Amino acid sequence: MAFFILKRLIQSVFVMIAVAFLAFSLFRFVGDPVSQMTGVETSAEDSARLREELGLNDAFIVQFGRFTNNMLHGDFGYSYRTRQPVADMIAARIPATLELGTVALLISLLVGIPTGVYTALRPRGFVTQAILLTTLVGVSIPTFVIGIMLIFLFGVQLGWLPTFGRGGTVQIGGWTSSLFTFDGWRALILPAVTLGVYQLTLTMRLVRAEMMEVLRSDYIRFATARGIPYRSLYFRHALANTMVPVITIIGLQFGGVIAFSIVTESVFQWPGMGLLFLESIRFVDIPVMGVYLVVIAFFFVLVNMIVDLLYVAIDPRLRVRGDG
Amino acid sequence: MLKIENLTVKFPGRFGDFTAIDAVSLSVAAGEIHGLVGESGAGKSTIGAAIIGLLQPPGFVADGKMTLGETDLRSLSPEEAHHLRGKRISMIFQDPQTSLNPLMTIADQLIETIQAHEDVSTAEARDRSVALLEEIGIENAAARIKAYPHQFSGGMRQRVVIALALCTNPELIIADEPTTALDVAVQSQVLDLIRRLAKTRDIGFLLITHDIGVIGQITDNVTVLRGGRLMETGPTQKVLRTPEHAYTKSLMAAVPPLDRKLERFLVPDSDIKVSDAPGLAAPASRSAADAEQWLTAGTRSVGEGLGMSGVTVRFSGNRTSLFSRPDAFIALDDVSMSVRPGSVMGLVGESGSGKSTIAKVLTGLVQPSAGHLSLGDADLPPARTRGRKDPSRRLIQMVFQDPYSSLNGRHRIGDILAEPLWHYGLEADAGKRRDLAAAILDLVGLSADAIDRFPHQFSGGQRQRIAVARSLLARPSVLICDEPTSALDVSIQAQVLNLLKDLQARFGLTILFISHNLAVVRQMSDDVTVLKSGKIVETGTSEDFFTNPQADYSRELLSLTPGMPV
Numbered sequence: 001m002a003f004f005i006l007k008r009l010i011q012s013v014f015v016m017i018a019v020a021f022l023a024f025s026l027f028r029f030v031g032d033p034v035s036q037m038t039g040v041e042t043s044a045e046d047s048a049r050l051r052e053e054l055g056l057n058d059a060f061i062v063q064f065g066r067f068t069n070n071m072l073h074g075d076f077g078y079s080y081r082t083r084q085p086v087a088d089m090i091a092a093r094i095p096a097t098l099e100l101g102t103v104a105l106l107i108s109l110l111v112g113i114p115t116g117v118y119t120a121l122r123p124r125g126f127v128t129q130a131i132l133l134t135t136l137v138g139v140s141i142p143t144f145v146i147g148i149m150l151i152f153l154f155g156v157q158l159g160w161l162p163t164f165g166r167g168g169t170v171q172i173g174g175w176t177s178s179l180f181t182f183d184g185w186r187a188l189i190l191p192a193v194t195l196g197v198y199q200l201t202l203t204m205r206l207v208r209a210e211m212m213e214v215l216r217s218d219y220i221r222f223a224t225a226r227g228i229p230y231r232s233l234y235f236r237h238a239l240a241n242t243m244v245p246v247i248t249i250i251g252l253q254f255g256g257v258i259a260f261s262i263v264t265e266s267v268f269q270w271p272g273m274g275l276l277f278l279e280s281i282r283f284v285d286i287p288v289m290g291v292y293l294v295v296i297a298f299f300f301v302l303v304n305m306i307v308d309l310l311y312v313a314i315d316p317r318l319r320v321r322g323d324g
Numbered sequence: 325m326l327k328i329e330n331l332t333v334k335f336p337g338r339f340g341d342f343t344a345i346d347a348v349s350l351s352v353a354a355g356e357i358h359g360l361v362g363e364s365g366a367g368k369s370t371i372g373a374a375i376i377g378l379l380q381p382p383g384f385v386a387d388g389k390m391t392l393g394e395t396d397l398r399s400l401s402p403e404e405a406h407h408l409r410g411k412r413i414s415m416i417f418q419d420p421q422t423s424l425n426p427l428m429t430i431a432d433q434l435i436e437t438i439q440a441h442e443d444v445s446t447a448e449a450r451d452r453s454v455a456l457l458e459e460i461g462i463e464n465a466a467a468r469i470k471a472y473p474h475q476f477s478g479g480m481r482q483r484v485v486i487a488l489a490l491c492t493n494p495e496l497i498i499a500d501e502p503t504t505a506l507d508v509a510v511q512s513q514v515l516d517l518i519r520r521l522a523k524t525r526d527i528g529f530l531l532i533t534h535d536i537g538v539i540g541q542i543t544d545n546v547t548v549l550r551g552g553r554l555m556e557t558g559p560t561q562k563v564l565r566t567p568e569h570a571y572t573k574s575l576m577a578a579v580p581p582l583d584r585k586l587e588r589f590l591v592p593d594s595d596i597k598v599s600d601a602p603g604l605a606a607p608a609s610r611s612a613a614d615a616e617q618w619l620t621a622g623t624r625s626v627g628e629g630l631g632m633s634g635v636t637v638r639f640s641g642n643r644t645s646l647f648s649r650p651d652a653f654i655a656l657d658d659v660s661m662s663v664r665p666g667s668v669m670g671l672v673g674e675s676g677s678g679k680s681t682i683a684k685v686l687t688g689l690v691q692p693s694a695g696h697l698s699l700g701d702a703d704l705p706p707a708r709t710r711g712r713k714d715p716s717r718r719l720i721q722m723v724f725q726d727p728y729s730s731l732n733g734r735h736r737i738g739d740i741l742a743e744p745l746w747h748y749g750l751e752a753d754a755g756k757r758r759d760l761a762a763a764i765l766d767l768v769g770l771s772a773d774a775i776d777r778f779p780h781q782f783s784g785g786q787r788q789r790i791a792v793a794r795s796l797l798a799r800p801s802v803l804i805c806d807e808p809t810s811a812l813d814v815s816i817q818a819q820v821l822n823l824l825k826d827l828q829a830r831f832g833l834t835i836l837f838i839s840h841n842l843a844v845v846r847q848m849s850d851d852v853t854v855l856k857s858g859k860i861v862e863t864g865t866s867e868d869f870f871t872n873p874q875a876d877y878s879r880e881l882l883s884l885t886p887g888m889p890v
Contacts, residue, residue: 218422225376226437226488227410236436240427316472317426 008308012301017068019297023290024067027077028060030286037080071294077287081280086291089276094295095175096166097265097272101258103188104196109250112200116207117242121234123212135201147194147267154190162187164269191268195261199253206249210242217241244315251307255300325528326352326375326496331388333367333374333552344370344383345552352496352528357519359543359560360532363575363813364784367552368532372498375530376413377405392496411441414489418501420481424473430457430484431469434491441492453491460487461517478675479510486517493525500532507674507840508884515542515886534813536579537843537886540564548572578818580843582885585866588825589818589847615763619799619831627801627834628700628719630663630686635695637681637858655681656692657858663802663851665700668828668835670849670866672842672881678858679838683806686836687722688714699802718748721795725807727787731779737790738775741765744798764793768823785816789823796827802834809844821847842885846870854878 027033034051051057055066070077076086119128138146155163167187170180178184214220215238223237262274269275273292280288312318333345345367352358360368373379375390375397390397392412400408417423425433434453435446444452450469457465460483473481482502489497499518503511519542522529531543539546539560547557548569556569567573578589637656656678663669673679684690686697688710697704699716710716721744724730731740741761745751751760762772768789779787788808795803805824809817821844828835837848845852845866852869854861854877862875873879 218417218419219425221378222415222417222423222485222488223425223433224378224406225409225415226440226492227406227408228436228440230406232436232440237425237428241425244427315427316429317474 004312005309008305012305015301016294016297019294020068020071021064023293024064026293027067027286027290028063030284033286076291079280079285079288081283081285081288086287089288090273090291090295091174092176093271093273093276095177096270097258097261097274099177099179100188100191100195100261100265100270100272101254103192104199104257104261105250105254107192107196108200108203112203113207116204117211117234117239119204120208120211120215131204135204138197139201143194143198143263144267146197147191147264150190150194151267161190163190166271191264191270194267195257195264199250199257202253203246203250206246207242210246211238214238214241240314244311247307247310247314251303251310255296255303258299259296325354325393326530327389327391328371328375329389331371331374331390332386333370333379333383334386335383341386343386343552345374347388348547348549348552348554349388350547350554350557352530354495354528355522355526356545357522357529357531357543359539359546360530360549361534361536361539361546362549362555363534363815365551366549368534368549369500370552371549372415372500372530372532375496376409376415376498378409407441410437410492410494412494413496413498414492414494416482416485416489416497416499416502419505420478420485421505423485424481424488426473429470429472430476433488434469437488438491453487456487456491457484460484460490461513462487478506479513482506482510482514483517486514486521490521490525490527494527496528496530498530498532501534502531503538504533504535508842508881508886509674511538512541512884512886518542535886536564536576536814541886548575575814578815580818580821580841580847582843582846582870582882585846588822611763612767613763615760615767616830618760618763619796627666627832629665629698629834630661630669630704630720630802630836631696631698632662632682632685633660633696633698635659635682635685635692635697637678637685637690638693655858656685659695659855659858659860661853661860661863663834663836665834666832667850668837668848670845670852671836671838671855672840672845672852673855673861674840674881676857677855679840679855680806681858682855683722683804683836683838686802686804687720688717718744718798719800720802720804721798721800723788723791723795723803723805723808726811727784727791728811730791731787731794733779735778736775737761737765737777737779740779740790741775741794741797744794748798750797750799760797764797765790767796768793768827769819783816784812785819788812788816788820792820792823792827796831800833802836803828804836804838806838807840808837810839810841817844824848842870842882854881 033054033056034047038047038050055063058066074087076090078084079086079089082089115131119131122128151163154161165187166176166178166184168181168183169176169178170184171177178188220233220238223233228237260274261270261272262277264270265272265274266278273295276288277292279285280292328351329349330347331345331349332343332347334341334343336342348367348371350358350360360371362368370379370383373383374385377397377400379385385398388398392408395408395412397405397408424430431450431453434456435449438444438449438452439446454465454469457469462468462480462483468476473484476484486502502518503514506514515538518529518531521527531538533539543560545558546560546563548555548563548571550571555571556563556567563572564576567576580586580589635656636654636658638652638654640652659678659682661669661682671679671682681690685692685706686704688705688707691707697706699719704710704716705714738758738761741764742754742757745757745760751757758775762775765772765774770786770789770793774782774786774790779790782790792808808824809820812820824835825848827833835848837845839845849866851864852866853863854869854875856877861877862869862873864874869878870882873882
């Protein structure tokens with residue numbers, strides 16, 4: 001078990017080094033940093049001095065080493081646009097994105113798994129067919145259209161929910177949360193639903209397909225032949241076996257939700273990392289883009305680690321292999 | 325106790341109902357082991373499923389009476405039927421690898437089953453489970469009960485399955501091919517256990533199997549089925565010794581005997597050729613003679629011999645620590661063997677003994693870590709140094725066990741058969757390749773219009789014929805058959821074995837015949853090699869081995885193989 005985690009950690013380190021390299025290349029090679037930072041009236045000598053001070057004349061590998069070292073010490077550089085430390089900017093935005101992503105994930109799981117199970121147990125029922133049809137429409141429509149439709153319906157026509165921003169927030173340490181006020185929740189619902197809808201469909205269809213497969217398996221037939229109560233048969237025997245493959249996909253998708261919340265955040269003007277990223281692109285704020293890349297990669301790696309551990313927790317066969 | 329009268333099961337289809345079971349009657353008394361025997365498609369499992377009320381939809385019981393004691397099984401509500409399952413009727417499935425929930429401990433599965441039917445405390449249910457596992461023959465049951473299914477070997481798992489079926493004290497247990505997936509040694513233990521339980525606990529068993537040997541070994545009465553109809557029923561000794569029905573007779577004749585070698589098998593009459601469906605134009609009629617001529621033109625009169633000396637194969641185990649190398653698993657340990665040119669060598673042993681690894685080493689799919697291979701007089705390079713163009717790639721061909729997965733389902737038979745011809749550059753002209761494919765189909769006993777069909781349109785036996793035809797078209801001198809008939813019914817097995825014998829005699833092929841079925845090996849082979857845990861236990865001529873086995877292990881294997889009670 002310990003070996004398994006260690007192996008995973010080592011792999012993660014390599015992934016992060018590769019991503020850091022990409023981020024660094026972005027910083028170093030997309031445009032000239034000095035000309036980005038200075039105006040037209042800066043003299044050539046000042047530019048050269050700046051270049052020397054920033055260490056841009058050093059060998060490539062030295063620069064990369066310095067870049068990585070700084071990152072490891074929490075020094076992510078300064079934004080070209082706002083002249084603030086990038087670390088602070090990202091840190092201020094992370095809570096918004098994480099809360100949005102987590103709530104979206106919860107919605108997709110809390111709705112997706114039960115409906116998936118239901119549609120698997122009644123594969124030919126009318127309700128099942130209706131659900132499948134609706135979700136098919138759901139996946140086919142792009143996220144931003146769903147977002148705009150929700151805004152139109154609940155924000156403009158009915159006027160029930162706010163259409164932008166985070167609503168009331170509470171400061172807990174360095175974390176700005178909208179989960180503790182009624183207003184915050186109201187603001188959160190629409191973007192979270194928009195973001196979660198695609199994942200919801202995917203979860204539902206995946207659970208349905210896997211569950212139907214599991215229900216055909218020998219051990220379910222054997223359990224039925226032993227007269228195990230149906231409730232336990234479906235939710236204890238079948239569901240656990242269904243979740244083993246489903247978890248991987250859900251985990252990968254969660255990484256995706258965090259990374260690609262850009263569209264939703266921009267539709268709802270949600271002050272998260274995605275919105276920051278969009279603003280940075282507009283102003284060619286390369287340090288922020290690079291750090292965004294690294295942070296997102298870190299979330300991906302982290303989520304995958306958790307998925308692997310969950311795997312082991314669910315499936316005893318993997319546990320033994322790890323223990324030797 | 326269980327009484328079935330005129331049971332009829334139908335499956336509704338587009339063109340009317342298909343009658344899977346047609347007016348079958350049988351009864352099982354308490355303590356009786358009643359065998360239900362027949363080939364695939366005979367409806368054995370359907371009867372079992374009908375009794376326990378788990379027919380695969382849309383199948384339904386159309387007619388007949390089924391009573392267990394005083395209970396009419398057909399008039400139960402779904403809830404009552406579900407409650408009866410486990411409580412009074414239990415079931416044992418074929419494959420112990422898949423019939424236990426892999427995510428739950430044995431204890432959880434047993435306790436849940438007991439508590440589903442009786443109002444007992446968890447502690448009490450656990451005590452009963454431990455006692456039951458001990459009775460079933462699992463040592464150190466109190467500790468083992470906490471294990472997960474994958475921590476048990478195949479035979480032990482089947483014992484756990486039996487314990488699960490037994491833990492509610494049912495009156496009747498339906499055992500659907502309970503030993504088919506097991507080795508002979510384990511099979512005989514499990515059969516002993518079933519017999520003991522029937523006696524001591526007075527449980528009625530309905531034993532569904534295709535294996536006449538198993539029927540002969542433990543059943544009291546037997547019912548023979550074919551195509552959903554009852555052929556013959558009666559006391560086992562009587563039915564097997566003096567069969568009355570013609571089908572039973574031919575079925576008995578197709579079972580390879582362990583005690584003597586037959587020249588050919590008698591084959592129950594069945595349609596070997598694909599029915600001549602109209603609309604499929606057969607290519608210019610090419611006969612078996614054409615194929616034979618082509619094959620003999622390219623092959624020598626006698627195939628080449630095969631040799632292995634000091635071959636060792638290691639597979640690295642799972643790594644468990646950063647600092648120590650994982651323990652290697654030794655699949656073959658210093659194996660030396662030689663197959664005489666033009667002879668058939670039978671390779672026997674239980675699963676995990678390394679039989680298939682030998683096949684993979686010879687075909688260049690697995691790299692041996694030591695040892696030397698030879699083909700005829702020449703060296704046979706091992707996997708890593710055997711190039712794609714090496715002539716031995718063509719000369720050594722393989723026939724696999726499962727004809728359902730060894731043919732590409734998206735290719736037409738003609739393309740499948742033409743592949744070795746263009747791949748090895750034997751026939752440049754596409755038209756000639758097609759003619760040859762048609763001719764070889766005739767040679768293996770299929771009609772030429774099969775050429776434009778897909779594999780799924782054929783039965784298992786027909787597919788195996790196609791697989792044999794494909795390997796022949798490479799003009800091989802050595803054929804490696806890895807369990808070529810173990811997925812087939814006895815009558816189909818008899819046909820395929822006949823075919824292999826004919827082809828071997830006609831083309832002088834050298835055959836390495838791998839099987840766990842000793843009776844089949846006896847029929848096929850000139851020499852026999854016995855393998856155990858990657859080591860050779862005994863090797864010699866077939867007659868010597870079967871009449872006078874030298875090693876203890878060989879004697880044990882022979883004695884455990886269920887034979888005919890003749």
